[in-house]
Amino acid sequence: MIHLSVIFLLLFSLFTHADSVSDKRTYASLSFENDVFFKDDGLYSNGLFLTWGYNHVDALNSENLPYWIASLAQQTHLVSGENKKYSVSYGFGQVLQTAIDISVEELVKEDAPYVGLLAWEVNLLAYDDFVSDEVGLILGAVGPMAGGEFVQSFVHDLTGSKQPKGWDNQINNEFTFRLQARRTWRLYQADFSSDLLNTQFDFLTGVDGGLGNLRSDVATGVGFRFGQQLDKNFGSATVFPVQKFNGMNYSPYGWYFFANVSASYVANDIFINGNTFHDSHSVEFIHTQVAFSTGIMANIYDFSILYTLLRISDEYEGQAEASRFGSIAITYHF
Secondary structure, eight states: OHHHHHHHHHHHHHTTTGGGGGTTTEEEEEEEOOOOGOOOOEEEEEEEEEEEEEEEOOOOSSSSSOOOHHHHHHHHHGGSSSSSSEEEEEEEEEEEEEEEEEEEOOOOOOSOOOOEEEEEEEEEEEOOOSSSEEEEEEEEEEEEOOOOHHHHHHHHHHHHHOOOGHHHHOOEEEEHHHHHEEEEEEEEEETTTTTTEEEEEEEEEEEEEEEEEEEEEEEEEEEEEEEOGGGGGGGOOOOOOOOOTTTTOOOOOOOOEEEEEEEEEEOOOOHHHOOOSSOOOOOOOOOOOEEEEEEEEEETTTEEEEEEEEOOOOOBBBBBEEEEEEEEEEEEEE
């Protein structure tokens, strides 16, 4: 299949650069998102992602990145700061969205469309102890070529769950992209080392934005963390729903609780609007949205475990079921 061939070529080009950063701290992460954490099985249904990355990269140049990514990085603000630490991560995954009742074969006009997304992404990070900047690119495809129907049917067959019947109503094939940027500030920190088992607290705020036919939006948010080794983990901290390990310094121990709330204005979202260039099922969009996330991160020797629960306000008019799901990610540092 053509889209898979393109993705494998991208993956190969990235792994050819692994030797140049082999002396850096590297990691691989597998994350699973699903509404089963709330005993639901509709709307956002499933996400599975494989991420690998390199921390302590000396510079965002062609010695540490594929040439075309390094060229893009040189055009951004990431390379203009002083005394910055750098990291890079790559990801590949699939996201599925279904109707609320997956046993209905006919098109349910009141529900968001069936969508399968197969995507690859790269994220570049520059940070110090108080400010972190991230720039990313997502390339992918939606529609039947993303394999959503096959994957969900296969998994439900294995688990004995009811089979999804509405995938004939999914949106059409379309290649997707999104350019995104994010900044996070660490506004306040407190050290309780003499009182509460060497714990720390910090307060964060941030802004985020992206442009593309996959999704275009702007957002701002606030959040806090409480735990141990917060200084080593600031690079991976975010006030937005999706948590990542990019920029996390290796530590054999450490943990923290976190809670975030963010507000966004969403101009377009292919999971709600449907296809950009073809007629497809869509629903009436709610542009202003609020998201809340909370969870815990823990380091156990060479492993990091991240557990997150997310709740998002209604994304379209007449939405009959809440947008909520959970996520668990396991990372190995080597």
